[in-house]
Amino acid sequence: MSMFAYIGVALTLLIALLLARPMGAYISRAFDYTPGKLDRFFGPLEKIIYKLGGIRQNNQTWKQYLVALLVSNTVIVLIVYVIFRLQDKLPLNPAGIAAMSPDLAFNTAISFLTNTNLQHYSGESGLSLFSQMSAIIFMMFISPATGIAASIAFMRGLAGKPMGNFFVDLVRAITRILLPLCVVAALIFISQGVPQTLHTSVTATTLEGTQQQIGMGPIGSFLAIKEMGNNGGGFFGANSAHPFENPDAISNLLQMLLMLLVPISLPFTYGRIVGNPKQGRILFVSMAIMFLIMLSSSLYAEHQGNPLINQLGLQQSAGSMEGKEVRFGIEESSLYSVVTTASETGAVNTMHDTLTPIGGMIALSNMMLNTVFGGSGVGMMNVLMYAIISVFLSGLMVGRTPEFLGRKVEGKEMKLIAVTLLIQPLLILAPTTIALMVFPNTISNPGYHGLTQALYEFTSSAANNGSGFEGLGDNTVFWNLSTGIVMMLARFFSMVTLLAVAGSMLAKTPVPESSGTLRTDQALFGSVFIVVVVVVGALTFFPALVLGPIAEQLTLK
Amino acid sequence: MAIKMVWTTLRTSAILFIICCVIYQLVITGIAQLVMPHQASGSLIYNSKNQVIGSELIGQQFKDPQFFQGRVSSVDYNANGSGSSNLAPSNPALMERMKASIEEWKKQNPDVPVSSLPMDLITNSGSGLDPDISPSAAMAQVPRISKLTGVSQDKLQALITQNTNPPQLGMLGDSAVNVLKLNIGLEQLKAGSSS
Numbered sequence: 139m140s141m142f143a144y145i146g147v148a149l150t151l152l153i154a155l156l157l158a159r160p161m162g163a164y165i166s167r168a169f170d171y172t173p174g175k176l177d178r179f180f181g182p183l184e185k186i187i188y189k190l191g192g193i194r195q196n197n198q199t200w201k202q203y204l205v206a207l208l209v210s211n212t213v214i215v216l217i218v219y220v221i222f223r224l225q226d227k228l229p230l231n232p233a234g235i236a237a238m239s240p241d242l243a244f245n246t247a248i249s250f251l252t253n254t255n256l257q258h259y260s261g262e263s264g265l266s267l268f269s270q271m272s273a274i275i276f277m278m279f280i281s282p283a284t285g286i287a288a289s290i291a292f293m294r295g296l297a298g299k300p301m302g303n304f305f306v307d308l309v310r311a312i313t314r315i316l317l318p319l320c321v322v323a324a325l326i327f328i329s330q331g332v333p334q335t336l337h338t339s340v341t342a343t344t345l346e347g348t349q350q351q352i353g354m355g356p357i358g359s360f361l362a363i364k365e366m367g368n369n370g371g372g373f374f375g376a377n378s379a380h381p382f383e384n385p386d387a388i389s390n391l392l393q394m395l396l397m398l399l400v401p402i403s404l405p406f407t408y409g410r411i412v413g414n415p416k417q418g419r420i421l422f423v424s425m426a427i428m429f430l431i432m433l434s435s436s437l438y439a440e441h442q443g444n445p446l447i448n449q450l451g452l453q454q455s456a457g458s459m460e461g462k463e464v465r466f467g468i469e470e471s472s473l474y475s476v477v478t479t480a481s482e483t484g485a486v487n488t489m490h491d492t493l494t495p496i497g498g499m500i501a502l503s504n505m506m507l508n509t510v511f512g513g514s515g516v517g518m519m520n521v522l523m524y525a526i527i528s529v530f531l532s533g534l535m536v537g538r539t540p541e542f543l544g545r546k547v548e549g550k551e552m553k554l555i556a557v558t559l560l561i562q563p564l565l566i567l568a569p570t571t572i573a574l575m576v577f578p579n580t581i582s583n584p585g586y587h588g589l590t591q592a593l594y595e596f597t598s599s600a601a602n603n604g605s606g607f608e609g610l611g612d613n614t615v616f617w618n619l620s621t622g623i624v625m626m627l628a629r630f631f632s633m634v635t636l637l638a639v640a641g642s643m644l645a646k647t648p649v650p651e652s653s654g655t656l657r658t659d660q661a662l663f664g665s666v667f668i669v670v671v672v673v674v675g676a677l678t679f680f681p682a683l684v685l686g687p688i689a690e691q692l693t694l695k
Numbered sequence: 696m697a698i699k700m701v702w703t704t705l706r707t708s709a710i711l712f713i714i715c716c717v718i719y720q721l722v723i724t725g726i727a728q729l730v731m732p733h734q735a736s737g738s739l740i741y742n743s744k745n746q747v748i749g750s751e752l753i754g755q756q757f758k759d760p761q762f763f764q765g766r767v768s769s770v771d772y773n774a775n776g777s778g779s780s781n782l783a784p785s786n787p788a789l790m791e792r793m794k795a796s797i798e799e800w801k802k803q804n805p806d807v808p809v810s811s812l813p814m815d816l817i818t819n820s821g822s823g824l825d826p827d828i829s830p831s832a833a834m835a836q837v838p839r840i841s842k843l844t845g846v847s848q849d850k851l852q853a854l855i856t857q858n859t860n861p862p863q864l865g866m867l868g869d870s871a872v873n874v875l876k877l878n879i880g881l882e883q884l885k886a887g888s889s890s
Contacts, residue, residue, distance in 0.1 A: 487821065
């Protein structure tokens with residue numbers, strides 16, 4: 139069976155590959171302000187939204203763009219917080235779900251605002267139907283749309299074009315990209331068995347004569363935007379391992395494609411916006427190489443399984459099925475774990491806590507690097523930051539002022555980037571240390587794995603991923619507040635600094651390309667990019683990985 | 696500037712809320728209930744008296760050794776919750792649970808050696824509601840069920856083959872046997888052989 143399963147993995151990646159370029163071209167057209175064919179189709183609806191929303195379609199400076207982004211996100215998160223706090227008094231609460239505590243509501247509101255979807259509650263018992271259908275779904279549209287908008291503005295700035303208008307970009311991301319694809323995807327999901335009903339539960343009398351409560355809800359529409367927007371928050375506690383949230387291998391395939399779609403297309407969008415498609419392609423290929431290395435390591439580890447279980451003398455079928463579902467098996471579970479962490483979605487179809495130590499480490503590494511495609515928009519911004527660092531380091535080595543897209547990269551930009559680079563490990567390692575020292579009782583698994591549990595939680599928060607080693611007892615005031623703050627800083631700090639970089643680059647006069655200019659659209663540049671990502675990532679996180687997953691693997695005997 | 700943006704945000708949010716939350720979800724729900732009512736309502740299975748006996752997609756608890764048994768569930772197949780016990784590969788509790796499951800297996804299936812016990816029968820599923828087991832996990836239970844119910848091994852094996860779903864498109868996912876459907880088939884076989 140294994141042979142065919144690998145063809146299945148290859149097929150998934152091949153479909154994704156074929157979609158990336160056309161989708162990238164489509165996204166760049168969707169955000170092009172010069173009137174085109176798309177306006178004829180989407181224009182009428184958008185005009186109504188602009189009019190009723192009071193949106194002036196003027197170009198903003200980078201500061202105005204940023205203020206609009208921050209103000210709108212703040213207003214929305216406050217409304218959502220209030221909904222979670224009052225859900226017991228609001229309508230559509232047939233199961234009588236209680237209001238969220240202040241710290242849990244804080245965590246959940248930030249989590250969905252920042253595209254993280256870390257969940258310290260369980261969907262079945264923590265959210266009313268109203269909260270699921272209003273606050274959660276609304277954030278699931280707004281947060282990826284915000285991320286895509288920010289990345290498009292960043293690309294425009296680097297290309298020396300006007301930054302655009304935040305509200306227009308936000309609306310276009312929803313009307314032209316997220317919503318149409320979600321309608322199609324939702325109907326396909328439902329056809330495979332995902333429920334779409336306003337009933338929240340049905341009682342069955344089982345064959346053995348006992349009562350079984352079966353929870354359900356409007357899951358098809360939820361699932362589509364969950365994956366399409368790189369959100370990842372589950373309707374149910376078990377997320378996409380739940381049969382209603384992922385009934386079969388077809389729905390599983392579609393989920394992976396949706397998670398990858400925007401992140402893998404943006405390099406091509408970038409190439410078109412800056413007028414250098416080759417550079418976009420080089421970045422895509424570099425990331426694809428890292429992705430494939432991660433995937434093969436994970437597949438190998440999951441196939442080897444757990445040596446302790448293998449010693450029990452059971453039927454020799456390779457791999458550990460603990461925490462996995464039979465309908466997916468080893469390959470589709472391992473692939474999903476790599477896709478969800480590379481695209482910073484955070485949906486899971488297998489419990490990451492139960493992955494083999496190395497399989498878990500791969501998921502962790504994807505989030506630590508945060509440049510193996512990355513989430514909706516913000517991933518591409520992070521990748522471009524690393525591209526500028528690569529240019530800067532190369533420039534230092536040959537003793538020339540580095541240039542990126544025909545503009546000099548100077549002290550001001552590099553200071554902003556250096557701070558952005560440093561804040562990520564700080565947001566991960568410092569709170570992990572505090573958690574291990576002060577709150578070890580919230581960690582469910584003993585030994586080295588316990589360290590990984592805490593490390594994973596903060597890495598996932600800082601990468602705005604949202605998956606977890608879910609054994610962690612994380613609905614406590616400490617975990618809710620600490621991960622909430624980490625998610626918020628990780629998301630908005632880099633948006634601020636990187637939009638400032640774009641604004642600063644935009645203000646410079648372009649310098650003509652000369653024979654001494656480092657070409658950023660060749661394989662050599664791609665290699666420098668990969669080396670920079672890996673070296674920076676390894677220097678920062680290798681010690682933590684040795685203490686966690688690597689030590690666990692070595693002691694499994 | 697900021698005050699004006701608050702106002703723009705509130706107005707834009709109201710419109711987008713109506714589009715993304717109200718219209719999107721209700722239209723999808725409407726189409727789904729109209730075109731695919733079976734799937735949209737949870738793929739429920741009814742008995743002859745039109746009572747719900749379960750969902751095709753959701754696993755059920757089978758404790759009676761006369762039935763085919765499913766995977767280990769940390770939520771006891773209570774489908775108002777979901778999840779796994781999240782035991783790490785290095786957690787001693789995982790080994791203890793598995794060894795207990797193996798002892799239980801030996802007691803219930805004295806004719807089948809432990810070396811024929813497939814992995815998926817004694818591991819916790821991700822959701823706790825896994826409706827499936829592997830074909831070999833179903834086959835391994837045939838001697839026990841045949842002995843307890845009197846249905847011949849050949850008939851049981853045929854029933855399993857009949858209820859095995861191959862990988863989709865021949866390559867996506869693993870072969871799986873739906874335990875609830877298998878047991879419904881078993882009930883019919885028993886009814887057939889006794890009448």
